[in-house]
Amino acid sequence: xxxxLSDNFSRLLVLTLGHAVLSLVALLISVVVGVSIGAYxxxxxxxxxxxINLGNVLRALPTLALIAVMxxxxxxxxxxxxxxxxxxALPLILTNAYTAVTGVDRGMVEAARGMGMKDLEILFQxxxxxxxxxxxxxxxxxxxxxxxxxxLAIFAGYATxxxxxxxxxxxxxxxxxxxxxxxxxxxxFAIVLAFLGAGLITLAERAMTPTGIKxxxxxxxxxx
Amino acid sequence: MTEAHSQRPxxxxxxxxxxxxYPGQDTPAIDNLSLTVPAGDICCLVGPSGGxxxxxxxxxxxxxxxxxxxxxxxxxxxxxVDITALRRDIGYVIQQVGLFPHMTIEANIGVVPRLxxxxxxxxxxxxxxxxxxxxxDQNFAKRYPSQLSGGQQQxxxxxxxxxxxxxxxxxxxxxxxxxxxxxxxxxxxxLKLQNEIAKTVIxxxxxxxxxxxxxxxxxxxxxxxxxxxYGTADELLGSPADEYVADxxxxxxxxxxxxxxxxxxxxxxxxxxxxxxxxxPTVKGSATLRTGLSVLxxxxxxxxxxxxxxxxxxxxxxxxxxxxxxxxxxxxxxxxTDVVVAGEA
Numbered sequence: 001x002x003x004x005l006s007d008n009f010s011r012l013l014v015l016t017l018g019h020a021v022l023s024l025v026a027l028l029i030s031v032v033v034g035v036s037i038g039a040y041x042x043x044x045x046x047x048x049x050x051x052i053n054l055g056n057v058l059r060a061l062p063t064l065a066l067i068a069v070m071x072x073x074x075x076x077x078x079x080x081x082x083x084x085x086x087x088x089a090l091p092l093i094l095t096n097a098y099t100a101v102t103g104v105d106r107g108m109v110e111a112a113r114g115m116g117m118k119d120l121e122i123l124f125q126x127x128x129x130x131x132x133x134x135x136x137x138x139x140x141x142x143x144x145x146x147x148x149x150x151x152l153a154i155f156a157g158y159a160t161x162x163x164x165x166x167x168x169x170x171x172x173x174x175x176x177x178x179x180x181x182x183x184x185x186x187x188x189f190a191i192v193l194a195f196l197g198a199g200l201i202t203l204a205e206r207a208m209t210p211t212g213i214k215x216x217x218x219x220x221x222x223x224x
Numbered sequence: 225m226t227e228a229h230s231q232r233p234x235x236x237x238x239x240x241x242x243x244x245x246y247p248g249q250d251t252p253a254i255d256n257l258s259l260t261v262p263a264g265d266i267c268c269l270v271g272p273s274g275g276x277x278x279x280x281x282x283x284x285x286x287x288x289x290x291x292x293x294x295x296x297x298x299x300x301x302x303x304x305v306d307i308t309a310l311r312r313d314i315g316y317v318i319q320q321v322g323l324f325p326h327m328t329i330e331a332n333i334g335v336v337p338r339l340x341x342x343x344x345x346x347x348x349x350x351x352x353x354x355x356x357x358x359x360x361d362q363n364f365a366k367r368y369p370s371q372l373s374g375g376q377q378q379x380x381x382x383x384x385x386x387x388x389x390x391x392x393x394x395x396x397x398x399x400x401x402x403x404x405x406x407x408x409x410x411x412x413x414x415l416k417l418q419n420e421i422a423k424t425v426i427x428x429x430x431x432x433x434x435x436x437x438x439x440x441x442x443x444x445x446x447x448x449x450x451x452x453x454y455g456t457a458d459e460l461l462g463s464p465a466d467e468y469v470a471d472x473x474x475x476x477x478x479x480x481x482x483x484x485x486x487x488x489x490x491x492x493x494x495x496x497x498x499x500x501x502x503x504x505p506t507v508k509g510s511a512t513l514r515t516g517l518s519v520l521x522x523x524x525x526x527x528x529x530x531x532x533x534x535x536x537x538x539x540x541x542x543x544x545x546x547x548x549x550x551x552x553x554x555x556x557x558x559x560x561t562d563v564v565v566a567g568e569a
Contacts, residue, residue, distance in 0.1 A: 116336060130325065212325045
């Protein structure tokens, strides 16, 4: 295993970078779309049935089947795997954003409305700041799922090639060529990537969570 | 202090035959409600849950929209102005978590000023001024709501509602979540404050004692949002309109009514000074009749000596047990010559 690692180290790093880029692009798209829709539907407290159920249907789709269908529809490549990963990550982020925003104290929201905040002012100045911790939990989960699934890029026809980074799927999806050792090492890299990313997301969450929210959470957890 | 804090005293609020029926319900939540709150008065809305008191209040800032009738603030209809502008010009205080936990106290107080585009400096200065008004130290400005006690939070809630010096304030059970001692304290302070700022206040409470204490006028609502009686505490206690109101204000309304008047008023009414026995108990002129009665009963005497507020050695007169009883029995105690027996329910 050490032998494999030292023989393939620079290649592994490049593939991990490709894996990370792939996952990150899918995550960013999912965050932009999922948080916007989830938060807004949460703010309206209407159409939730539609948004949540649509999310659940997307979540139930087997990623590999989706990739196969999209090969027929749009062909091989980066777009194919990215769509597949977005379909995986988006529902997670959307449902969490929805739950986070609806979970903001209704009395507080009504106070905001009563004081003359308009809808978007309520959403951006009251609901979202209070919803950040829960939204970021969804983002973190989605990241781990995405990294764990991005190896499917190889089946979507996205592999290392001049001008294309590839993904750890180049190794994981090729056990006959790389051997069990190779698959295990590549999987370990994926796991490290997932944890590193999750850690960074946690740091981002801390930075983004307003001080007052942190204080009120620690006050709520302190023994009375 | 007064001028600096408030340049806009209250204006009249008038409900004109206002009816609100929620969609899908047969009976209205507010049924043909008409009442006028004079400028600068506190009007307490009381009633059972389901009586529509909170609904009635929320009709004013249109958090709930009425179906029929009209509500006028200072003569102009609440539907004739932009809803956002309307709300920003009405102070709003709610029970529990009205404060935004993610904002500092200063930012909380500055919510409406910020919406109105005030400069940061002006907001800062106003926050300091308001913290002072509600008797909180200036160093609270940079703290967060969770670092404050319930009573302190509610003071901030009050300061926030007063931020742009609105002529009208809506208060939804503002002190309901506080412990009795803190509640009493903050009630007293609010009354003192109200003396200076003279806002027109609609104050929702389920506690009739709080209504009697806080309200210049009290509107008693019954199930279905029907106004059962509207009047001063004294009118409600002295001549309840019907059995429902009598029941609502409590069987001890005679005693409650004693709380509304001060010993010094009764001394004036009595006129001549009877020579009281040397061992007669004394009570301050600023004590309520209820306190006087309690002192009297506890002492076994039939006469009380009433003393000057600041100087307990100066006796300003006496009050007898009979006088105390007459005070409750009169219908119109504000005009003691007009002796009419209270209509008993």
